[in-house]
Amino acid sequence: MFSPQGPSLRELVVQALSSVERGYDLLAPKFDHTPFRTPDSVLDATADVLRPLGPFGQALDVCCGTGAGMRVLAPLCRGPITGVDFSAGMLARARRTHPDAAWVQADARALPFAGSFDLAVSFGALGHFLPAERPALFAGVRRALRPGGLFAFPIGAPPPVTSGMYWAMLGFDLAMRARNALWRPPFVMYYNTCPLSAVRAELAAAGFTVTTAPLTALGRREDGSPRCLLVLAHTINHPAP
Template sequence: MTTQRPTLPELARQALSSVQRGYDLLAPKFDHTEYRTPDTVLDATARALRASGPFTDGLDLCCGTGAGVRVLREVCTDRTVGVDFSAGMLAEARYAYATAAPPAPHWVRGDAHALPFRRATFDLVVSFGAFGHFLPAERPHLFAQVRAVLREGGTFAFPMAAPPRPGTAAYWALLGFDAAMRVRNAVWRPRFVMYYRTWPLAEVHRDLLEAGFDVTLHQLPELGHRDDGAPRCRLILATKR
């Protein structure tokens, strides 16, 4: 397992690949990039979920190298599962948890568009940092997949950061990134779907309701507030009706 960050040529090679191939290439160094979900977000999510639990069986959707599985192991009493379509990322996850205390997580290679699980299998589904890889038109199907694998009353939980205020450096950085990705995908194949501004809270909330969830927003105050007083991050808690 490497402790080195990816080089610029390595990142360029990843960006010119498909999403799956790109993550296979990036996997050995992924945990040393800014793309890994920060521990502060994972810890805040775990604290919030402990107040809603305990849960029995949990699934980390698009688990990558398994950072989010740590949250499941803290709040679930039985089985924890990570699913991802990148063999490289799953290999890193297996390595990271090879010496973890039992029960060991289960790692499953599968596509979030067609989850390879029986219906009503989990009490909790979480996901961290993966939704930029799904276009807005794909949300209803994705949420339907999650709802199908949740037991009645089960919870779908994921953090959502507040968008940067218009005119700030962060706002222009994300706008520029998304614009560059649209140009890249217009002129290059295979596509690499990754956008930061395609999942606004109001639209996500609407699609969850239409998919058959009841939705509550839980502030994560330990992650701070913006200058206008809005929380920097909220935890979406969607309960299967």
């Protein structure tokens, strides 16, 4: 799962026993060599769905990490692109790799933008927010978008209970809950806390109309349903409160 350029087991343990922010600061130099970076296949499939909806003007990558989302945004946007993350280490890496974009350090639960963007995306970040925190996240993205703007992010279908992936994700979440019950500061990262039904309801409450599109390039499950969907949350066509 890790390339030779990736972190050692010791480095991963130190990261996991840190706060989320400090953990990603430590992991940043080697993050792109881990399976935690959003795969190019997911980025490319997202771009395929968004391309017919563009081109877009200014865009925002929420919880941008080292800037992998630039693979999606750069070809689709005519205006400036901004990435926001709370890890200084991840942003430093993003600045070196993509010097033409703007990179802002901020907590995604309190985004410092208002009516600035036509498109916002996020990749692999929802698990870092507890369910009680997602309304603030979605409300902040809503405020950051212009009327008629779009917030898009991929979300995987839950694996069947008979699959190894189901039990691996459940085991990870249980281990993280035990870790956070016994160790401070907490490291928030869970796989099974953001079902699509809850996310849709929270986005609607924040002022979005929500549809989904299958990311067909990522394949289908045995029952024929897509392995991954792209959530497409459009702002209702008036300014955010």
